[in-house]
Amino acid sequence: MGNEASYPVEMCSHFDTDELRRLSKSFKKLDLDKSGTLSVEEFLSLPELKQNPLVQRVVDIFDTDGNGEVDLQEFIRGTSQFSVKGDEEQKLRFAFSVYDIDKDGYISNGELFQVLKMMVGNNVRDWELQQLVDKTIIILDRDGDGKISFEEFSAVVRKLEIHKKLVVIV
Amino acid sequence: MLLLKICPALLTTQVHLFRGDLAFSAASHGPFRQSFSSQAFYSGTLEWSLFSLGDPLPYPDWCCRKGPSEGRGLFSRQRALAFPESSTMFLLLPFDSLIVNLLGISLTVLFTLLLVFIIVPAIFGVSFGIRKLYMKTLLKIFAWATLRMERGAKEKNHQLYKPYTNGIIAKDPTSLEEEIKEIRRSGSSKALDNTPEFELSDIFYFCRKGMETIMDDEVTKRFSAEELESWNLLSRTNYNFQYISLRLTVLWGLGVLIRYCFLLPLRIALAFTGISLLVVGTTVVGYLPNGRFKEFLSKHVHLMCYRICVRALTAIITYHDRENRPRNGGICVANHTSPIDVIILASDGYYAMVGQVHGGLMGVIQRAMVKACPHIWFERSEVKDRHLVAKRLTEHVRDKSKLPILIFPEGTCINNTSVMMFKKGSFEIGATVYPVAIKYDPQFGDAFWNSSKYGMVTYLLRMMTSWAIVCSVWYLPPMTREADEDAVQFANRVKSAIARQGGLVDLLWDGGLKREKVKDTFKEEQQKLYSKMIVGNHEDRSRS
Numbered sequence: 001m002g003n004e005a006s007y008p009v010e011m012c013s014h015f016d017t018d019e020l021r022r023l024s025k026s027f028k029k030l031d032l033d034k035s036g037t038l039s040v041e042e043f044l045s046l047p048e049l050k051q052n053p054l055v056q057r058v059v060d061i062f063d064t065d066g067n068g069e070v071d072l073q074e075f076i077r078g079t080s081q082f083s084v085k086g087d088e089e090q091k092l093r094f095a096f097s098v099y100d101i102d103k104d105g106y107i108s109n110g111e112l113f114q115v116l117k118m119m120v121g122n123n124v125r126d127w128e129l130q131q132l133v134d135k136t137i138i139i140l141d142r143d144g145d146g147k148i149s150f151e152e153f154s155a156v157v158r159k160l161e162i163h164k165k166l167v168v169i170v
Numbered sequence: 171m172l173l174l175k176i177c178p179a180l181l182t183t184q185v186h187l188f189r190g191d192l193a194f195s196a197a198s199h200g201p202f203r204q205s206f207s208s209q210a211f212y213s214g215t216l217e218w219s220l221f222s223l224g225d226p227l228p229y230p231d232w233c234c235r236k237g238p239s240e241g242r243g244l245f246s247r248q249r250a251l252a253f254p255e256s257s258t259m260f261l262l263l264p265f266d267s268l269i270v271n272l273l274g275i276s277l278t279v280l281f282t283l284l285l286v287f288i289i290v291p292a293i294f295g296v297s298f299g300i301r302k303l304y305m306k307t308l309l310k311i312f313a314w315a316t317l318r319m320e321r322g323a324k325e326k327n328h329q330l331y332k333p334y335t336n337g338i339i340a341k342d343p344t345s346l347e348e349e350i351k352e353i354r355r356s357g358s359s360k361a362l363d364n365t366p367e368f369e370l371s372d373i374f375y376f377c378r379k380g381m382e383t384i385m386d387d388e389v390t391k392r393f394s395a396e397e398l399e400s401w402n403l404l405s406r407t408n409y410n411f412q413y414i415s416l417r418l419t420v421l422w423g424l425g426v427l428i429r430y431c432f433l434l435p436l437r438i439a440l441a442f443t444g445i446s447l448l449v450v451g452t453t454v455v456g457y458l459p460n461g462r463f464k465e466f467l468s469k470h471v472h473l474m475c476y477r478i479c480v481r482a483l484t485a486i487i488t489y490h491d492r493e494n495r496p497r498n499g500g501i502c503v504a505n506h507t508s509p510i511d512v513i514i515l516a517s518d519g520y521y522a523m524v525g526q527v528h529g530g531l532m533g534v535i536q537r538a539m540v541k542a543c544p545h546i547w548f549e550r551s552e553v554k555d556r557h558l559v560a561k562r563l564t565e566h567v568r569d570k571s572k573l574p575i576l577i578f579p580e581g582t583c584i585n586n587t588s589v590m591m592f593k594k595g596s597f598e599i600g601a602t603v604y605p606v607a608i609k610y611d612p613q614f615g616d617a618f619w620n621s622s623k624y625g626m627v628t629y630l631l632r633m634m635t636s637w638a639i640v641c642s643v644w645y646l647p648p649m650t651r652e653a654d655e656d657a658v659q660f661a662n663r664v665k666s667a668i669a670r671q672g673g674l675v676d677l678l679w680d681g682g683l684k685r686e687k688v689k690d691t692f693k694e695e696q697q698k699l700y701s702k703m704i705v706g707n708h709e710d711r712s713r714s
Contacts, residue, residue: 026385046390047683048383051692053700054376058384082381098373116368116704119376121697124705132368132704140370157371165374168381 014085037069053118061097082168091166092154106147292477301486368704393684437482437634444478449538456541468542469520476517485639494645496574496604504606506578507586508619521576567601580681585618588675592661602648607672611640644671
């Protein structure tokens, strides 16, 4: 999970030169202050993204080196995970990392609660949400450690044919 | 410069001939002076040498300089005397007056042509068809140019990058509920019941939507000019087309020459004529007493001047369904791409304009126009007061003798690939709405005004140095607000009709997002929708 950062872009991305060029253009358009990196504010300047409750999570996943900003390499690598040519394992890992906020390889009760809270906002009461979270973990946690590991996660999600759903055709 | 060098040489020889009898006196002043004078001839300017030649008498120190005016006067008096044999001299002598004559003749010819072919037809509203011919020729040239570029790119073996106007990704327009249900359904074998629940896979929808937006969003790209699929020989639209061949570059260079040296001065002259005629004409009409004659004249003065301005931009407009043109007591709404929209619409109909009072040239035009017919100009302070604006508009509309109002409900310029949210103010008034769709053909010149990038003057110059402004105007049948819909729904209905007719994308987003940030309410709406899916409505919960 951690050694992806050392690979050069070409090995990690599934895009050909034409698609790479288009994506670089999108990157430059988003980079409003021309700093070469994208901050969360620059992402949030897109009206449709502001509408999306999970944008913070997606940006965090892109930001592999954890400096709070997304540079072009991270951008290409991140969007490449949504490519048609990406494999199922990669996409599953992406979905898993949306929940796994501290990137420790497990979805804890608190992390699941946080992500759900992002998605529902103030429309659901906290105790109701906690109920949902507890229920989900009880169902999915097979080894009984109170957390959901990647294997437990993929066991449930794999059959949903995720490779068709997490796809953006460039 | 060569001429200047030859002249002194010729002149020196002449001088020697002329002053042969004075050689004694010249020589008597010593070789220094002689050489000095010849030096002077060789090194000095044409003027200087001519001046000194103008000396009628051999002054002892004739090689010293004289003042220009003195020298010139002497020179001109003496020139016939001095060098009758020097034919090259005579070529230069009437230089000034020949140029002036030529200039005068060409200007007169130009103005006559202008008058006959452009201004007179504008007054009467007829057309010689010159612009349409021009457009056809240009299209042929563009097609040829694109073909050459494609061939050239194929030779060099790289792809000719074609920008996609509909975005670089293929989007799946499904709603939140549909998609999440579909994801859940594909996973579980049990029959789909509507019990609210949460699944780990629910995040997929948000992630995918987010990714789509990051790669290519629908909204912010409407605030910059549209990219063309083929190059139209304007360097300003050249995003991706590299140097292909000499012929193409030559063609481009020729295009630059034609546009800047021939078309631009012509257009500026026409624009100047049009605007000054408008100001003068409306002021004059304003002095007449109110009545049918004044209205008739005012209408024709307005139309005439707008038609001249249309020709000043070389705008080739096609009007469709003219029987649906707005009538008195109605409101005409249209999608907004640039300030030129006003000129385009007003050259085919007589409208009352609505707008803010400006200073400078615009202010002068506004003040003149309002003398001839009742336009609605708001002071800057009044614009913020929505009730005041609505009141004045309602008053105007109620009077059936007054002209139809022209309004652009988007409130800002959008790049003509989509129609953004219509502000509901003009739809609350309750008058008949006449929708108009305007679609520009960007191949000949992109009319979109990116006000954050260009000021008004730069924008107008860019317009006048494009090939032409080609657009289509559709007059849609009038619409009225129905009993069961409110202003917002009515506005959306009109907007959809305009978007459909013009082939534009119908967006719900507010054009004001060009300058302002998005409010958090959008996110809250999405959150509310999702929470319904996992916990159901409050009523359901209380029941169970």
